[in-house]
Amino acid sequence: MRFAPSLGLLTGCCALAGSFSCGPRATPPLGEVLVVVDTDALVPRLVSRLRVDAYTASQTWYASSEFELSEPDQWPTSFGVVSPTAGQSDVVLLRLRAYPDGMTRDYHGERYQARPTGGSPSATVPTPASPPGETPRLIDSSGQDVTPAEEPQPLVTIDRLVVVQTPTDSVERTTVVLRGSCLGTMADLAAVETCVDTENTLVSADALAPLSTDLGMPTSQSGTFGATTPCTLMPNPGHAAPDGTPLYDEEACVPGGAFIFGSPVEYGMYAYDGVPERVAIVEPFLMDRYEVTVGRWREAYRQGLVKDTPIANDGPLPTAEETPLNDTSFCTYSDSPLGREDYPANCFTWQQAEEFCQAAGSDLPSEVEWEYADAQVGRTYKTPYPWGGDEIVAPTCSQAVFGRGYDSSVEQGLPCVADGLGALPVEKVDSDVSIGPRLEKLAGNVAEWLSDSVDSLGSYCWMEQPLHMPTCHDPSQPNSVRGGAWSSYPLSALLWRAKRRGRQPGRHRGRPALRAPRQ
16 A cells, blocks of 8 residues: 655555555665554554544645554554655654544544633534635645545544654654553644643644664554553442341442443534543442342431432322323332332432432442443443444344333334333343443433533533543532433334433432442
8 A cells, every 4th residue: 555645655554463465665765664553542442443644844744544543452553654755855744543434524634622711601602613715735746636535533642743854764653652641632724732741731743753673573552552551459249227127228349441332323412512522531439239129218218318308209109101201100100118119219308319319428320431331341342232232223022121112102002012001120031131340220210410510512611621430510510310210212223222321410310339439
């Protein structure tokens, strides 16, 4: 694979495993720089493609190529930069961008954007305007505009600028490591400034890359950034109330790691877009294995750990299909036990949920923690449901607790209404179990309060956040909820997607899923 630029010649990419063949050598011998590119980012979860763009010293764009490098043993990879004329040395500016497969946006010219600061939390961060003519453009040797239609999405890309000078008649090597800590830090092409190893920090790339006559390939660093961090926290084994009632307060230990947070499925979804997607690093944490039960809340109230109870329903749970979904008779808590101690508690406010968690020395999980635990941990790629799956298809009534209610807008009611109404006990056996550490009923039964506000991922509240444990707290916006519920419509398998975001002010039939304090 070769390109015929106006200055310099870029030869093909060669993976360590030999999946790409190098371009032919020029004859007679020309000066060449063998550019060896490695990454410490986790492959393929965070990085699976490499985009190479070459510019002259005056920033004329003359070559571009894409390479799929989705296997860890394909890193490091290499390509050659060659002088077009024997005995001539040329300076070439290379832009190397490593990113996950499919994570691209339409190209409308160079739109450099630093991490935004100082805006109203809920306001959408504007995309920089396209330059006149959507420049720079890639023009081939015949004068045709061959500019790629797409470019990597900046927030999920390691974007590195490197300046090399070709030798006159020898072959020398330079090695570039694309650091995961630079994911989401866009290079400033015009200023020739780039992230090297520190998040949100650009340094000058004007200095020439060092060259060596050693043409050997280094050992791959792939996976040293973003790999799973074992969880060494001690989970709660579970307790019972004084009368022997199980509290179902067992915890699961969730290992840490990095993943792509957000989803294009959420594009245009009201004020809480799930785009632009971004990289998030999650620390190990503890999370309740089960939904917080009526019995557990009652015991916390008895001990004086919380001052309020959920809305009490001292009557039976509904059996008539025509009962409106928002009827308080679906509330599970009662002033005295009515045989529902193993049901998930519901009908409480976000403030009550936060108080309950903090009284236990914990807190509500963040959106990043919840999505990671539900859709990513234990998997090489994100899945639509906690139990896995590759396609977004509506689950069956035996897989999760959903569709157990009546809605006048649906002629036959919701699809699982024949199996009963409302939520079910937390220990009911079904397929709604996460692939990683065993977490029950993240997809159905009752939805869950989270600690974040539900601003769009394109808002200042989210765009200002670092890679490490990003969160959004905006007093002007409702709080976030995740997961499906017994009243969810099947029509939208999206309601069960771990990446599906929701919001709810006031009282909501949610649960406070706990996580332990940071240790």
